[in-house]
Amino acid sequence: MNATRYSVEQGVAVLELNRPERRNALNEAMRDELRDTVTRLRSDRDVHALVLAGAGGAFCAGGDLKGISSAGLDNEGWRNRMADLHSWLKDLLLLDRPVIAAVDGPAYGAGFSLALAADFIVATPRARFCMSFMRVGAVPDLGAFYTLPRIVGPRRARELMLSTREIDAEEALALGIVSEIVPVAQLRDRALALAASFEGASPLAVSLIKRAVTASSTSDLSTMLDIEAVSQSLVFGGAYHHEAIARFLNKQPAMFRWPE
Known part of the structure; x- marks a missing residue:
């Protein structure tokens, strides 16, 4: 089974994280597929909008800690891995088409960061967001140092990163992180409708x-x-x-x- 699923219909691309048994935690295979998909998307002029989603009632639980623990990389190895990650993340952030994140369930750690790379976040009432990196002695990655302070301001960004507290969909809406909240059954249709509107x-x-x-x-x-x-x-x-x-x-x- 692929770690992601990618499809295009009527000019709307859907990139779905597809490791529901691990709450769509980011592993090496998923990162590679994200990189390849973003690279392909940049040159596909038939696509006018992108939807990011997660399978199985979760957006993304963050990095796969088992994979991180067993990677066996030294400092230089980790820096090289981050440089590879940043290559496609920058392309996603600068993508010249709208990106809509459809968030259901947890968006933790790098999953929260990935959602922040979108132009719009549509969430369900059971969506949960958390800068959980400090819980494992890490710092936020996947662009969060860039995106989160620009959305909520530096002071609130520090608070969310240092406290690692979870925020629900309503607080995320109040902070300007989430664009709108919709029922679970309507999440995908609403995200697709927003994306489809950019055809015109x-x-x-x-x-x-x-x-x-x-x-x-x-x-x-x-x-x-x-x-x-x-x-x-x-x-x-x-x-x-x-x-x-x-x-x-x-x-x-x-x-x-x-x-x-």
Whole structure:
């Protein structure tokens, strides 16, 4: 059985972690498959959105501690492994299409970090999030030092990382981690509906928005205004914008609409 399952239907890619007997804990095989899938996805222009999900009522319980314990790597070996992981993680974070994480059950450790790499997190009431790394004397990885402080602020990020306390879906929603909470039976359909809505969106606008927001936290006002001006000049000169304006003026339905 593969550690992940990947499928594409009507332009929506679904990447499902598939080790339900281990609550989808990340092992070496899963990391390799994630890397290969993200690499393939970058060049597949028929895909307009990605859904990340987990099988069997769990998103991801974190790193596979048995595999970590038996790896037998020295410091250099671990650094090389992290560099390999970061190669595809960076591609995922900078992917020029929307990424939706559908979280049911635990998203612990690296599983929490993986969910944070998405643009939207849709969760069920039984979703649980935890920066559990300190429980085994480790530090957060899979990009959490980058993503979590940008969502909740540095002070709250330190608190969640140092305390290793679990937060439920409602608190995650209040903190801005989760975009919305839906019943368990509706999770997959809702995530797919959000992803499908981007079929009508401007790929250029999506890409420029994601890149600009990523740059904003380390850029000054002048830089961001320059990025804004260049980005707007690109979209205003494009065919999508002209068609969208024409549809608006003719009182036709918009090409992109967020699903109710």
